Amino acid sequence: MSVPFWVWPQSVLWVLAHVYLWARLVRGTTSPGGAARRVGTVAAVVLSAFIPAALISAYTLSPDVARWFNWPGYTWFGLVVYILIVLLLAEPVRLAAAVARRMRTPKVVAAEDLGATREAEPGAVITAAPPVVRTATDVDAGRRRFLARSIALTAGVTATGVVGYGMSTALGPPNLDRVTLGLRRGGPGVNGIRIAMVSDIHLGPMLGRSHTQRIVDMINSTGADLVAIVGDLVDGTVEHLADAAAPLQDLRSRFGTYFVTGNHEYISGAGEWVEELRELGVRPLQNERVELPALDLAGVNDVTGEKLGQAPDFERALGDRDPARPVVLLAHQPVQVHEAARYGVDVQLSGHTHGGQFAPFSLFSTFANPISAGYGRVEDTQLYVTRGAGFWGPPIRIGAPPDITVVELKT
Numbered sequence: 001m002s003v004p005f006w007v008w009p010q011s012v013l014w015v016l017a018h019v020y021l022w023a024r025l026v027r028g029t030t031s032p033g034g035a036a037r038r039v040g041t042v043a044a045v046v047l048s049a050f051i052p053a054a055l056i057s058a059y060t061l062s063p064d065v066a067r068w069f070n071w072p073g074y075t076w077f078g079l080v081v082y083i084l085i086v087l088l089l090a091e092p093v094r095l096a097a098a099v100a101r102r103m104r105t106p107k108v109v110a111a112e113d114l115g116a117t118r119e120a121e122p123g124a125v126i127t128a129a130p131p132v133v134r135t136a137t138d139v140d141a142g143r144r145r146f147l148a149r150s151i152a153l154t155a156g157v158t159a160t161g162v163v164g165y166g167m168s169t170a171l172g173p174p175n176l177d178r179v180t181l182g183l184r185r186g187g188p189g190v191n192g193i194r195i196a197m198v199s200d201i202h203l204g205p206m207l208g209r210s211h212t213q214r215i216v217d218m219i220n221s222t223g224a225d226l227v228a229i230v231g232d233l234v235d236g237t238v239e240h241l242a243d244a245a246a247p248l249q250d251l252r253s254r255f256g257t258y259f260v261t262g263n264h265e266y267i268s269g270a271g272e273w274v275e276e277l278r279e280l281g282v283r284p285l286q287n288e289r290v291e292l293p294a295l296d297l298a299g300v301n302d303v304t305g306e307k308l309g310q311a312p313d314f315e316r317a318l319g320d321r322d323p324a325r326p327v328v329l330l331a332h333q334p335v336q337v338h339e340a341a342r343y344g345v346d347v348q349l350s351g352h353t354h355g356g357q358f359a360p361f362s363l364f365s366t367f368a369n370p371i372s373a374g375y376g377r378v379e380d381t382q383l384y385v386t387r388g389a390g391f392w393g394p395p396i397r398i399g400a401p402p403d404i405t406v407v408e409l410k411t
Contacts, residue, residue: 001237001267003059011052014077017084018048024087025155028148050076058205059267063240066205071395074206078166078358078394082159085360090151097147101140166358166396174198174389174402176218179375181382182410183346186326189294195328195407196224196253199351200388202264203244204235207390213247215389215404222406226255226292229282230351230386231262231302231332238272249280255292257282260299262332262352264392266308285330287313289321295409296321298345299330312336318343328409334369334376334385341381348383349407355387355400362400373400 026040054073057066183190196219203212219227229248234241251257259282261270274284283290285299298321300312312331321327326346331337334350355373356362365372369385376383386405391397 001059001269003056004267007055007059011055014051014080015048017080018044020087021080021083024148025083025152029145029152031145047076051080058235063205063208063236063244070205074394075163075167078163078396079159081358081360081394082162083155086155086158087151090155093151094147097144101143104140162398163394163396166394166398169401170391170395170397172402173214174218174404176222177386177403177405178408179384179405180408180410181347181375181384183326184380185324185346186295186409186411188411190326190409190411193226193294193409194222194224195226195228195349195409196222197228197230197349197384197386197405197407198389199230199332199386200232200262200354200390200392201229202232202235202388202390202392203241206395208244209247211390212244216247216250218404220250220252222404224253224406226297227251227253227257228297228330228349229257229259230330230349231260232264232351232388232390232392233259233262234268234273235264235392237269238276241268242276245276245280248277248282251282255297258290258297258299258330259284260330260332261286261302261305261310263302263304266302266304266310270305270308270310285317286310287316289317289327291325294326296325296327297330298327300336302332303336312339314339314343318345326409326411334371334383337370337376337378337381337383341379345381347407347409348381350383350385351388353385353387354391354397355385357391357400358394358396358398 022041022044026037026044030037030040050073053069054077057069061069198215198219201207201212201215234245248257259277261284265273274286277284285297287300289296289298298317300314300317301310303312305311318327318329323344327344329340329345329348331340331348331350333352336350337348340348353365353369353372356365362372370376370378370383371385373385373387376385384405384407387400387403389402389404391402
């Protein structure tokens with residue numbers, strides 16, 4: 001796989017962020033020239049390479065090797081995010097303390113006058129020794145250091161607690177959510193059809209075969225009529241991840257298992273994965289439609305496929321269908337619902353967003369998509385977005401637990 005272009009500027013930004021971390025966590029908390037400052041500076045330089053190493057290795061090394069960079073790098077990524085948040089929130093406190101220092105009148109505190117207690121020798125000229133003085137600047141330096149250390153400790157404890165919680169959520173089993181969607185058309189045969197929907201499994205250096213097996217077991221336990229894998233299955237090539245994906249061949253349902261591409265497939269070799277999934281008994285829907293006994297099931301490519309000549313084609317997938325039959329569309333990104341609405345799609349099932357995965361990145365997900373997770377509607381088309389069963393980047397989920405959703409259809 002080639003390294004996506006965005007990795008390079010993002011790596012530079014993270015290195016620059018470590019300059020700020022050094023200023024606040026090392027320079028601000030240690031004495032000039034001391035051993036603690038030297039050790040802290042070396043640590044900051046080493047840690048500044050962790051995140052770029054994780055980003056780059058995921059696209060250049062095999063998963064077995066990349067995981068040695070991904071686990072420490074992406075865990076540190078999560079810690080840095082929350083350390084930065086606390087430090088930035090503390091900047092007004094630093095500013096207020098700086099203003100107070102400027103308003104304080106400098107004072108000189110004299111120590112004991114050493115010359116006052118000496119006995120004069122005959123004929124000697126008595127000269128008082130200069131007093132030992134301590135200025136307000138010395139006092140302020142100590143206060144600044146104490147404040148910096150208090151903020152640094154708060155940032156470290158907060159980040160560790162938040163990331164620890166987020167990791168336990170991300171690495172735990174997905175929630176099994178259930179939702180019922182009513183259709184405006186379709187006969188009695190549609191009633192009770194259940195679709196087990198999963199997205200964003202993200203097999204790769206950090207999530208492997210056991211992750212897939214757990215998902216397969218959970219889906220099979222639902223007894224769903226149909227299984228839909230809605231993109232971003234992999235972060236790596238067939239050569240490296242075929243074994244991790246192999247448990248998908250054990251998925252069981254009445255109407256079979258279907259798959260549409262996500263943006264990560266187009267980084268990982270979408271063509272090879274399409275063929276590999278066929279071998280595993282999973283049917284890819286590449287701008288196409290299948291007619292099931294009670295409804296039509298369609299799937300379109302992800303929007304990023306356009307760069308490789310594999311753009312989503314709604315006309316091909318939906319243009320000649322029978323309008324009396326209900327249609328469910330699988331499309332990786334929620335933004336594709338606007339085009340789906342033009343074609344009268346009843347329900348679109350999507351992923352991609354991870355439900356935001358964790359703050360503050362959840363804000364971007366909210367702004368960039370019609371909905372970030374759960375149920376929504378665009379015109380007459382219902383949209384349901386799963387938070388996904390895996391994670392990308394930092395192995396943390398906060399406020400957005402992983403899920404597998406069983407969608408039951410009603411008329």
